[in-house]
Amino acid sequence: MNQHKLFLAALLFLSYLLTWVTRIIALRRKIIDIPNDRSSHIDPTPRGGGIAVVVTWYAGVAFLYFCGLLESNLFFALLSGIILAIVSLLDDIISLKPFLRMIFQILTALLAFYFVGGMKPVVLFNDIALPAFVVYPIAIIGIVWFINLYNFLDGIDGYASIEAISLGVAFYLLTGNVLNAVIVASVMGFLIWNWPKAKIFMGDVGSTQLGFILVILGIYYHNEQQLSIMWWLVLTIPFWFDATLTLFRRWRNKEKLSQAHRKHIYQRLVQSGFSHLKVDCFLILINTILIISVFLLKDNENLQLPVLILSFGLFYAIAIYTDRRKPFPRD
Numbered sequence: 174m175n176q177h178k179l180f181l182a183a184l185l186f187l188s189y190l191l192t193w194v195t196r197i198i199a200l201r202r203k204i205i206d207i208p209n210d211r212s213s214h215i216d217p218t219p220r221g222g223g224i225a226v227v228v229t230w231y232a233g234v235a236f237l238y239f240c241g242l243l244e245s246n247l248f249f250a251l252l253s254g255i256i257l258a259i260v261s262l263l264d265d266i267i268s269l270k271p272f273l274r275m276i277f278q279i280l281t282a283l284l285a286f287y288f289v290g291g292m293k294p295v296v297l298f299n300d301i302a303l304p305a306f307v308v309y310p311i312a313i314i315g316i317v318w319f320i321n322l323y324n325f326l327d328g329i330d331g332y333a334s335i336e337a338i339s340l341g342v343a344f345y346l347l348t349g350n351v352l353n354a355v356i357v358a359s360v361m362g363f364l365i366w367n368w369p370k371a372k373i374f375m376g377d378v379g380s381t382q383l384g385f386i387l388v389i390l391g392i393y394y395h396n397e398q399q400l401s402i403m404w405w406l407v408l409t410i411p412f413w414f415d416a417t418l419t420l421f422r423r424w425r426n427k428e429k430l431s432q433a434h435r436k437h438i439y440q441r442l443v444q445s446g447f448s449h450l451k452v453d454c455f456l457i458l459i460n461t462i463l464i465i466s467v468f469l470l471k472d473n474e475n476l477q478l479p480v481l482i483l484s485f486g487l488f489y490a491i492a493i494y495t496d497r498r499k500p501f502p503r504d
Contacts, residue, residue: 177351181358184233188362191225196366196373204266206374213329213435213443218371221265223379226363227258230386233355243352247393250288254385257281257320261377271431275317278381282316285389293396295403298475316388319409322416323384324377328440330369330449332456334360336412337383339460343408344390346468348399356386369449403477404467407484411459414488415439426503436502438495445498 199205199219206220234251237243260277263269286292292312294302303311327333341356363379366372391405406413415438423430435444442452463484470476 177354180233180236181354184229184355184358185362187232188225188229188359189365190362191228192222192363192366192373195219195222195225199373213440213449214371216370218374220374220376221262221378222363222366222373223375223377223382224258224262226359226375226379227382229359229362230355230382231255233359234352237352237355246288246290247352250285250389250393251386253281253284253288254382254389256284257385258378258382261381265376265378278317278320279313281385282313282320285385286313286316286392289389289393290396292392292402293398295395296401296474296477297403298478312392316385316392318417319388319413320381320384322413323387324380325416325419326412326437326439327375327380328435328437329443329452330371331364331367331453332439332449333375333380333383334364334367335453335456336460337387338364339457339464340387340408343460343464343467344394344400346464347404347471348394350399353390369453400471401474401477403481404471407467407477407481408460408463410463410481410484410488411456414485414492418489418492422501438492441495441499441501445495 196219199221204219204221205217206214207217208214231252234243234248238245238248256277260269260274264274286309291305292308294305295308296302323333323336326336337360338357341353341360344350345353345357360383363375367375387409391400391402391409394400395402395405419437420430423434423436428434435441439452439456442455443449447455466480470480
């Protein structure tokens, strides 16, 4: 136990140190996020700090694997994310075309899905399960979508970091796997620099990687029967609901979907007068409620769908509340 604590403390310090180094390099190389009318920030801020999270994460993953504490299939599934990390880092530096990014995201998803062993049937309730020919395509699309939506939800100080830490804590409580503590340590060191008011931003290299890690772990734990993917959907609803609803609304308004915007629920809450810190604290509160609910109910398979529907209703109510404070704009 003491060795685990020392290991995790070392990872947290490494993440903190690497973020500090990355910030210095970003400032010298002028890798700066310049605010515009679609930003939620007012000051130019260095970006790319997610590279510290990525390096720390893979250092921790490699250590666990070579110590015999991580299964080969999960190790290689997670290792597939290095492709995504390299492409996302290049995008942070030179801005790649969306089509090129998508190709490598799909490649990463396919590789990881192969190594993790596909996906076992998804039971809805009363032993009614979705067949593999339905689950597999949805899973691949879901991996790519979660990679991207996590990037979309990295728009205010600390927000994406808090979600990753919350899910890491949830996965640890529900599975007992020390790998989840590696997520927490890797992101926590960065969050010290990213906490409002942020001194550095995560960038695509960090946000896309976190989305990838969390969705692959969700599939793995589902396959291992440690945490159903339905419960995973409940835990991750703060991000996928906001991103999916916003995308649908923009599509309905016939907007150019590849164009940058700040129409997500969390962004409009900031525009309505909430500080970044207040929105972050609200996310922590919501995540705490979700984690406790899943922890108490996870052994009852028949409650998965009802709880997911209730969670959906809760977040739809939050969307309506946000609309009243800051109506969804039409371009």
